[in-house]
Amino acid sequence: MESEDKDAHQDVKLVLANKLFLLGVADVPDIEKQQLKEDVITIARADYMAGPYESWCQDFGWNVDEDLLTSLKTKIAEEIQKLDEKITDAEENLGESEVREALLNKALFFVRIGDKEKSLEHLKATEGKTVAVGQKMDLVFHTLRLGFFSLDFDLITKSIDKAKSLFEEGGDWERKNRLKVYEGLFCMSTRNFKKAAELFLDSISTFTTYELFSYDTFIFYTALASIISLDRVPLKQKVVDAPEILTVIGKIPHLFDFLNALYNCQYKTFYIAFAGLTDQIRLDRYLSPHFRYYMREVRTVAYSQFLESYKSVTMEAMARAFGVSVDFLDKELSRFIAAGKLNCKIDKVAGVLETNRPDAKNALYQATIKQGDFLLNRIQKLSRVIDL
Structure with a gap:
């Protein structure tokens, strides 16, 4: 889902990470991959990303443009020389704040060219010259975005822990609220949808983390995480009727029907909307690894909700409600019952489902x-x- 915010933009490295992810997805058409390749090389050229460019050529089987590579390496060497001169000048002639600023500029240059190890090394050096808690927190946010770019969950975990310990020393509410979204994204990326839903819902009226994703995408993630995490009453209060969600949910294809049809027990509409959302989930770099798990969880929620209303119900009636065949439903429910996900049993002879809550x-x-x-x-x- 692309950002629609005009005044705030997603971090260019996270935009790049998404393009690289789509280049590796088999279902993306070749014509789209050609455009993605051009976009990636344009970003590499603009940000002097010599090292990553070489890696991508190897990963995707591209021919290396030796002239481009040489040009990028030359520009990197020139820029590093200028940055080192500014650091030396600040250390010899200026104060501590100027030294910190010069070190930060060098750290951000390494972030720009995609050198993760040197970025972390220079962010740490900058931290050594940083006193204010707010500025230390900003360095942690830079580190977190590095972690999300490479999906380095160990780095993300350590950075979130570090941020929380910094907040014990102080820190403003704006940064604390931003951290909730970062942590929510981490939880969602590591299949902790319940915690992700809790953190996203806490941040829904204070969202400012446009560097991670647009507000529309944030609402998309919040709704998806909430549907498989919340019971009916809190889902109604916090999501279905939430003004912040109602203002944008119509812009996101299929999401309104997906959410409302489930709550209103319109299972056929729900299943159609669910099918429409699958591509959005499968082509999302954070959700894609959990695609099959999420699909199972959503179906479990829908089937459980339907069966709660009955002591027994015919397979034919349930299949009709969901707009599927009896054979399909029989196979589906058999798997869920065997896995202990549904409290019911199938009377195959009578064609009846008996619940045993x-x-x-x-x-x-x-x-x-x-x-x-x-x-x-x-x-x-x-x-x-x-x-x-």
Whole structure:
């Protein structure tokens, strides 16, 4: 989904990362890949990305333009010389803030040319000259975007932890709210949709992280994460009726029907909208690795919601409600029942589904017994230690 915000733009490196991802997707047509290739080389030329350009040529089987490569390497050497001269001048003739600014400019140059290791090294050097918590946080955001560009989840985890520890020293609300979106994107990228939904919903009225993605894309992610994470009542309150979501949901193809049809139990409409969204999910670099998992979870939510209304229901009636064949539904439900995702059983002879929802009071009783046994065991172990 492309950004539609005119006053704020996505980080060019994250735009580039998405283009590189699409170049590696088999289903993207060759004519689109040709345009993507041209876009990638244009960015490489503009930002002197010599090292990455060589890697892409190897990864995608492109012919290396030796003249372009030589030109990029020459420009990098010239720029680094200028930056080093400014650092030396600042150290010899100016104050600490000017030295920090010169170091930061060099770090951002390495970010620009796509040299991850040197970017991290120089961001760390800049941090050593940084006193203000807000400026330290900005350095963490630069590091986080490096992590999202390469999908380095270890780097992202460490950076989020570092940001949270910095906030214990202080920090403003604007940066704290931005961090929630970064953490939400990380959670969604690592299949923690429940936590992602919670963080995105917390940020919905304070969203300013246009460097990651547009507001439309943010709403898209929020709705997708919420549908498989929230129960009906909070989904209605926080998503279906949320003014912030209602203002943009109509711009995103199929999302309005996907969300509202599920809540209103219009399962045939829901399934049609769901099919329309699959390409958007499959062609999203953060969601694509979880495509099959997400599809299963959404279907589980829909089937569970339908079956909650019945003690028993015919397969034919359920198939009609979802607009699918009885055979398809039989295979689908069999897999979900075997995996323990649905509390029901199929009477194949009668063509009926019988629900066997677990008794909530009985489940609570069993949990209490289990916890009581655990507590008694702990007390016995403790008494033996005290006796000794």
